[in-house]
Amino acid sequence: MMRSRWFDGLWLLAFGAASSAWCLAAASQLGATFDEPLYLHAGLTSWRTGSNKLLMSAGTMPLPVDVQTLPIYVWERCRGEEFHAFKDIATLLPVARAANLAFWWFLLVYAMRLGRTWGGAWGGRLAVALIACEPNFLGHAALATTDIAVAAALLALVYHFHHGQGMSWGRRVLLPGILYGTAILAKASGMVFGVQAMLALGLWHLANRGDLTPPLGSTLRGKAVHLWHATFSLRKDMTGIGLIGFIVVFAYTGSDWGTEWTFIDWAEKLPDGAVRSAMVPLSHNLAIFPNAGEALLQQVKHNLRGHGTFLLDQWHEKSYWAYFPIALSIKLPVPILALLIAVLMIRPRALLSPLAAIVLLLLAYSLNCRVQIGIRFMFTLMALLNIAVGVAIARTWAEPRNGRHVPRWFTGVMLAALAGTSLWIWPHGISFVNQLWGGVANGYHRLGDSNYDWGQGLPELNAWNRQNNAGAPLTICYFGTDPAILYPPYRPINLYFKLETGSPEELRRVAGTRFLAISTSALHGNTGERPGQVAALKWLRSLQPIGRTQTFLIFDLGK
DSSP states (O other): OHHHHHHHHHHHHHHHHHHHHHHHHTTTOOOOOSSSHHHHHHHHHHHHHHHOOOHHTTTTHHHHHHHHHHHHHHHHHHTTOOOOOOTHHHHHHHHHHHHHHHHHHHHHHHHHHHHHHHHHHHHOOOOOOHHHHHHHHHHHHHHSHHHHHHHHHHHHHHHHHHHTSSSSSIIIHHHHHHHHHHHHHHHHHHHHHHHHHHHHHHHHHHHOOOOOOOTTOHHHHHHHHHHHHHHHHHHHHHHHHHHHHHHHHHHHOOOBOOHHHHHHHHHTTTTSSHHHHHHHHHHOOOOOOOOOOHHHHHHHHHHHOOOHHHHHHHHSSSSOOOOHHHHHHHOOOOHHHHHHHHHHHHGGGGGGGGHHHHHHHHHHHHHTOOOSOOOOOOOGHHHHHHHHHHHHHHHHHHHHHHBBBBOOOHHHHHHHHHHHHHHHTTGGGOOOOOOOGGGGTTTOOOOOOOOGSSSSOHHHHHHHHHHHHEEEOOEEEEOOOOOOGGGEEEEEEOOOHHHHHHOOOHHHHOSSSEEEEEEHHHHHHHOSSSSSHHHHHHHHSOOSSSOOOOOEEEEETTT
């Protein structure tokens, strides 16, 4: 047993160190993604002033941002001068991205613990290997964002909720409650995903004990009554966990103890009557803002409202119900799909575990998710799927039936192929698209936004411009918020506001330079409604680009 634990530690250290090196090296090659400039600015503002207002208004929970910007805040305190979050972003961003690796290691540790729980030693080892070599996870672990953090917190919640069943109140309710709050503090989606995970686990335990089986001959009403009573302890524990979680969230987030102008504006626009008479003075005197409820409400409204999405070379004006299942089939690496298929063919029952139940529940819930800008929202599902596959393979090794198990040589080859895929695609893990859907080169025809072009491509475009345009001014139509866009050699244009007819002649005149670089999310995303933008994008799509980087297509307007 001691030798096994030592081997586990070395295994975790090897895969953690190798994946961290991948992330650190990739982080130095990528520009700021869409969310990172705001996170840097808001995080430093929070450390300096104690206010989370910028994050709460954006619907962003503060824990990952606080962790990522803490080293920068300590650095500027030591040097006695504040950094500028935008002007100094090239200096600050690598530090914040390196700090995000704390969540990455946390994710790997709990992947191993969950794998060992249901698949023994090799279940834990395979879980770590599959996640550490997965290009989508690596691509986002290299960034200073929130998606790795929430997945890590939810894995910890799953582990401790499972092992807390039948234990003391502290292990059964208090610790899962703190972890539930941590998951929400990482990302608002943790509020919903955490409940789903605990519900699936709790029902699994009750079913295994036979508590959900009604007495023979029960009527439909009798079965419902039995189920209600059988789940009482689960509902009681989950209520306690939820209460503790939200206490943690609101206590950590705190408040500026001020009023909220949007609340005041809403109250004053109410029609005359009793409601307005009550709400106007309340809005002017309720000094509790900002608070965590503001951020959570923003995210709930965001999901209810939804927005358009790009999928398979087509823009959908509204969210598309099958977006996430299709996107997962595009983004999951072939070696992982091959291992999953091998288990299904050889011994599908090896997949039966609470992990698979949570995966199926999250997949079903994804059909209702209307914020469809990246599979990063499904990282918890993907992590649990990887762990479930590793567990299932280990089970076939531990208990081969009729000599049937997933061959060790096949598993080794697939792991090598997965690692090779991540090395090959470096540093562009964000843009990964599997070979079944045409691979990375043409992936922008399948998906956009944080699935491919999240605004991270300016350093690579700058290198192209030095080599092919002698560093001369370059007109750019860009999807992103990297402050580097404001400085030479870039000449940014907005097709929505600048063009009237969208004719080639008008576009050449507005661009003012020979070359136009347009990011793939801008070219193949929402075409807008203004005739000029629609016409210009249609013309550009008909042209053959004279050059490209990972996320930009470059057109010669002089031809």
